[in-house]
Amino acid sequence: xxxxxxxxxxxxxxxxxxxxxxxxxxxxxxxxxxxxxxxxxxxxxxxxxxxxxxxxxxxxxxxxxxxxxxxxxxxxxxxxxxxxxxxxxxxxxxxxxxxxxxxxxxxxxxxxxxxxxxxxxxxxxxxxxxxxxxxxxxxxxxxxxxxxxxxxxxxxxxxxxxxxxxxxxxxxxxxxxxxxxxxxxxxxxxxxxxxxxxxxxxxxxxxxxxxxxxxxxxxxxxxxxxxxxxxxxxxxxxxxxxxxxxxxxxxxxxxxxxxxxxxxxxxxxxxxxxxxxxxxxxxxxxxxxxxxxxxxxxxxxxxxxxxxxxxxxxxxxxxxxxxxxxxxxxxxxxxxxxxxxxxxxxxxxxxxxxxxxxxxxxxxxxxxxxxxxxxxxxxxxxxxxxxxxxxxxxxxxxxxxxxxxxxxxxxxxxxxxxxxxxxxxxxxxxxxxxxxxxxxxxxxxxxxxxxxxxxxxxxxxxxxxxxxxxx
Ligand SMILES: Cc1cc2nc3c(=O)[nH]c(=O)nc-3n(C[C@H](O)[C@H](O)[C@H](O)COP(=O)(O)OP(=O)(O)OC[C@H]3O[C@@H](n4cnc5c(N)ncnc54)[C@H](O)[C@@H]3O)c2cc1C
Numbered sequence: 001x002x003x004x005x006x007x008x009x010x011x012x013x014x015x016x017x018x019x020x021x022x023x024x025x026x027x028x029x030x031x032x033x034x035x036x037x038x039x040x041x042x043x044x045x046x047x048x049x050x051x052x053x054x055x056x057x058x059x060x061x062x063x064x065x066x067x068x069x070x071x072x073x074x075x076x077x078x079x080x081x082x083x084x085x086x087x088x089x090x091x092x093x094x095x096x097x098x099x100x101x102x103x104x105x106x107x108x109x110x111x112x113x114x115x116x117x118x119x120x121x122x123x124x125x126x127x128x129x130x131x132x133x134x135x136x137x138x139x140x141x142x143x144x145x146x147x148x149x150x151x152x153x154x155x156x157x158x159x160x161x162x163x164x165x166x167x168x169x170x171x172x173x174x175x176x177x178x179x180x181x182x183x184x185x186x187x188x189x190x191x192x193x194x195x196x197x198x199x200x201x202x203x204x205x206x207x208x209x210x211x212x213x214x215x216x217x218x219x220x221x222x223x224x225x226x227x228x229x230x231x232x233x234x235x236x237x238x239x240x241x242x243x244x245x246x247x248x249x250x251x252x253x254x255x256x257x258x259x260x261x262x263x264x265x266x267x268x269x270x271x272x273x274x275x276x277x278x279x280x281x282x283x284x285x286x287x288x289x290x291x292x293x294x295x296x297x298x299x300x301x302x303x304x305x306x307x308x309x310x311x312x313x314x315x316x317x318x319x320x321x322x323x324x325x326x327x328x329x330x331x332x333x334x335x336x337x338x339x340x341x342x343x344x345x346x347x348x349x350x351x352x353x354x355x356x357x358x359x360x361x362x363x364x365x366x367x368x369x370x371x372x373x374x375x376x377x378x379x380x381x382x383x384x385x386x387x388x389x390x391x392x393x394x395x396x397x398x399x400x401x402x403x404x405x406x407x408x409x410x411x412x413x414x415x416x417x418x419x420x421x422x423x424x425x426x427x428x429x430x431x432x433x434x435x436x437x438x439x440x441x442x443x444x445x446x447x448x449x450x451x452x453x454x455x456x457x458x459x460x461x462x463x464x465x466x467x468x469x470x471x
Pocket of ligand 1: 026027028029030031032052053054055073074075146147148149177178179180181182217218221392432433434444445446447
């Protein structure tokens with residue numbers, strides 16, 4: 001959905017007032033839209049909100065933009081509410097949505113435990129944003145289809161946003177919600193529905209062959225989409241560690257976690273979690289419940305680990321952890337297992353060395369020598385960390401407004417997203433969502449982003465109007 005038309009009238013009328021605090025949100029993916037909702041619902045005084053993103057649609061960024069009806073989100077409805085303190089909000093929205101209601105079996109009484117297509121979640125987020133905006137006649141919202149390539153602090157602690165568009169007046173507050181960086185969403189969406197039939201080089205294998213690089217949710221999405229669209233060729237998944245997403249359970253997997261004190265060292269923590277999973281299974285619960293419980297402790301646990309152990313976790317355990325936290329709905333997991341069992345899809349563990357005109361070069365796990373894999377197409381489905389050399393992030397780091405986190409995965413932030421430099425927060429500057437992944441575990445997931453966005457909005461409210469906080 002494009003947004004320029006929707007906003008222009010209100011923008012023109014309200015943007016006259018330069019006395020209002022000016023807030024810039026850079027990125028209109030899920031984190032950016034969530035931040036806008038949180039600001040509109042939390043900050044009571046009038047303000048000017050400008051949303052920057054070269055992608056002209058409000059479609060939910062990387063996770064949701066490509067969503068078409070067959071693509072299912074991997075979180076249950078109960079974990080996807082965008083309303084602070086009301087986990088039932090998405091369920092309520094679905095219940096009031098007549099086309100959705102008529103499409104699901106009447107036997108399902110409520111929707112809290114089910115999985116829904118990405119496109120529906122995207123509609124829900126957009127509607128909650130529109131409602132929050134409509135209820136605030138005192139707020140001016142401006143949508144700019146511009147790429148931001150720098151931020152400069154000027155007198156009075158305000159920020160000049162440098163973009164490839166018009167020159168803007170300085171902002172009092174800037175929220176970075178640039179997630180995984182700029183992607184061409186048009187291409188991304190159409191890639192998913194186009195079966196790669198073009199033979200890019202002389203075929204060196206007897207039948208069509210596509211290589212998918214990566215092992216996370218994107219690989220599974222792409223694999224199942226290709227099959228749904230009729231691709232019958234061979235597919236090889238090339239993954240460094242080979243951990244594909246695990247399955248959700250049929251039951252609710254409500255969080256459980258032992259009350260005992262957690263050990264302070266990584267290998268003992270792993271033993272502790274393994275034991276907890278074993279005990280849960282023995283008691284008729286599931287390891288998934290323990291993983292859900294662990295998420296509630298992850299932040300304090302992460303904070304307590306020394307830098308060396310965090311690095312060890314990142315190098316050796318992150319892929320395994322991700323495969324257990326980013327789980328597939330059971331039905332999709334069954335389809336993935338069938339694919340692998342039938343032999344038409346292979347999983348190869350190894351280190352991707354380089355692309356070649358006829359495929360790629362792989363160093364298989366545990367071997368020294370490399371191997372050429374021939375393929376008609378190689379599709380990169382790896383989830384890359386934010387690029388700290390992207391011009392915007394580079395400008396922040398070079399001018400001392402931000403520093404990389406200790407793992408170099410993103411920027412150092414505190415829980416509410418305020419940027420941290422040498423233990424002190426940078427006044428007026430926030431990073432919401434995956435940019436904070438090296439500082440805050442699971443901050444790339446919806447519930448954590450929602451909590452962080454509301455916490456950041458509270459800080460904004462307090463900064464500009466200490467005596468008048470949340471609505
Ligand atoms: C396939 C997939 C499935 C997922 N499923 C789930 C799920 O089921 N449950 C769950 O909790 N989480 C899920 N996630 C994770 C989660 O939803 C994402 O981490 C989250 O949506 C991140 O959103 P974002 O807005 O921070 O980043 P992005 O989606 O990367 O959006 C960033 C936006 O910023 C813009 N931008 C970047 N740089 C600039 C710049 N310099 N100037 C202007 N604009 C810029 C980009 O154009 C983009 O639109 C999934 C993620 C993926 C990829």
